[in-house]
Amino acid sequence: MSKSALEIAKAARAAFEASQLLTSEQRTNALLAVRDELERQKDAVLEANRRDMSAAEELVAAGKLSASLVKRLDLSSTEKWNSMLQGVSDVAKLADPTNKVTYATKLDDGLELYRVTCPIGVLLIIFEARPEVVVNIASLAIKSGNAAILKGGKESTESAKVLANCIRTALASSSVPEDYIQVVQTREEISELLEQDKYIDLVIPRGSNALVSHIQHSTRIPVMGHADGLCTVYLDASADSAKACRVAVDSKTNYPAACNSAEILVVHKDILESVWPRVADALVKAGVELRCDEPSLTSIKPSQDSDLIKPSISTDYDTEFLNLTMAVKAVASFDEAVAFINTHSSHHTDAIVTESQELARRFCRSVDSAGTFVNASTRFADGLRYGFGTEVGISTGRTHARGPVGLEGLVIYKYVLMSGGQDGHVVGEFGTGGRAYQHSPLAPSLPY
């Protein structure tokens, strides 16, 4: 049973290669089989989950684990269980992201080139506590035609093992190879897997910044994820007061622990005495601690006498608080705001509140982030809200995929060149004195 990391990586690659001729329907059927098997094995899963929970509760009692982690571990509520199963059905229903023709051109009579989307290959997904992520990620991998190796947090070991067994049992009865989904348990295995760049094509860490950052530093395999979620809201001189309050409060307080929550509020100096005090009031009423630079502090201190208003220190503008704390910075101009954001934000999502269409456009072009928003909360930066049907993760990288990533982030493409000519096609007959390339567009029909 206990394979080496190399064997696991090779088995994943072999499963991927063996799956190339599967149809979309076969992969969808495999997903439905997974759902059925999970339903069938509900008792076994919940029993394993209870073992994880007891072990975790002991650690909590000993002060070695936070109580919130136990809550994330728990699969026993009907709502959580059903939503896990519903997730499988939802992914099954999504459009297949593979076999889309994105470029088609005729190079010569009888010589046709097609660019066709296809899976990336083998994914290594590393996540933390929540065991249902096994099912979620396995569904996305099967749907998109990628093999996956999964590693969950050690607290969810028992649950993850049984969930993975359900998935593999279901796959064994389907057309998708069983080794499409493999689960590993230990950190040592992960270190060794991160070396297998010959067999593994993409690493997706889902979890804390510390985890993502550690992975990014430990492998040559491309990593898709975000190490920081340092989002800003900029209140322009032209900001509408009501919109400013709503957007700032929602961006900060709707779910402070999320990566798309705002950590910094940038305020134009012209509204320090008008809009800003109202926004500060709304934030304080929502329980937000404001860490203000001197101008933004001075303009609210006389009217506001809350313990929640404090002077900022310079590191506040580079801190992902993930709680009800917000750093406030006054700027002398729109351009200073943009420069400040480009320096301090993590290029995840930044919003402007403005009534100027011209400045809205300039902001969206000039701020170099995955999301640039106008009069809307940074919290909208999310795959489901964007309409992708699912979210693989959020990427602050600048290659492959950026921002919230749906199933499209799990595919790449290949070029298929078909000669239907009498003699086959050779390059030596083209060029000076020979044939010319036609490069005339073709209908994007699938060549296979």
Added chain:
Amino acid sequence: MSKSALEIAKAARAAFEASQLLTSEQRTNALLAVRDELERQKDAVLEANRRDMSAAEELVAAGKLSASLVKRLDLSSTEKWNSMLQGVSDVAKLADPTNKVTYATKLDDGLELYRVTCPIGVLLIIFEARPEVVVNIASLAIKSGNAAILKGGKESTESAKVLANCIRTALASSSVPEDYIQVVQTREEISELLEQDKYIDLVIPRGSNALVSHIQHSTRIPVMGHADGLCTVYLDASADSAKACRVAVDSKTNYPAACNSAEILVVHKDILESVWPRVADALVKAGVELRCDEPSLTSIKPSQDSDLIKPSISTDYDTEFLNLTMAVKAVASFDEAVAFINTHSSHHTDAIVTESQELARRFCRSVDSAGTFVNASTRFADGLRYGFGTEVGISTGRTHARGPVGLEGLVIYKYVLMSGGQDGHVVGEFGTGGRAYQHSPLAPSLPY
């Protein structure tokens, strides 16, 4: 003048950020200014080039450098000079790859989401001898809106310096910041630049496999390139004899030093006595040394008595010969051929010769390479032949870009969310008991 690697990286990032509001026309005009300045400075460039040439010729005389390198250095032929300038004009004329809307959806009344292509940021391009690559790559960077740091081979130092000065002089008179294009000279600078993942977004090594492989092992920044070009041609049982000869000979001999040349020929056992001897004859006549496994050797040895036919050793099937040598492998079945190719090819480009449409399709789906070709030479794998107008490089990676990469490989995208509502938009009003996301498609018009 001598900036540290960190200062260079920061200057590139600042230039990139300062360029966000430039129009397509302004970038095109900058390119035309570059061309003009190069024409104006032709004498100075050629003089610098002569200094590089003399130094290189001395090294050749001392046996320390190959003569072919001197040829690659030389800019003085009218053809080479003109083609360098024409390259700038050609890139100027290409379609702007930025500001294309690739997804647009209405989330709510007055809340519109757009995905818009945009430059990646700062590119680090490392290349070897040919000095005109400075001009070529600078053109691609300016056209696509990316800042670039360039490092050429030390043999072309003088030429590269003067070419870079021309480009920067031209930029200084244009709307594009001068620091958009910077040239560094030493290996030490490169090592330090490869550490600057905060400021540099993509490394593109153009040159030998050794160079690419070294870079891939030396940085956390994403690398776009190909470390190997191990392409195969598979002659199926159904192969047409004439097509087999043409495709095999062109794939091997059209330009043996190129990464898209074939190194391995895979032959189905059923044609070892029929098609294969003719193909072997054609290859030998073209001067190709054949390294054959036992079955493929046995079937041609009686009729062919050439010194060019030899038994193979196992490493021949993992070697990028880059010359007129080809490893030959007989297989018992189509499936064995596919498995062999997936194991031994570098996933660059692989071709099948077959008269079976069904096997052609299966080959293209099952072979897990950037290019899968039917009855066509592997040498077609090239950005210009594919119709991209230019080639940034060829990628054997499986994320971001795969295969020949045109200007599209130098862009990513950002999400722009625009609220035109009365009150701005907040997430807290959506979800259970609140508003539902509409996700209705919008016309893909540019939001800024």
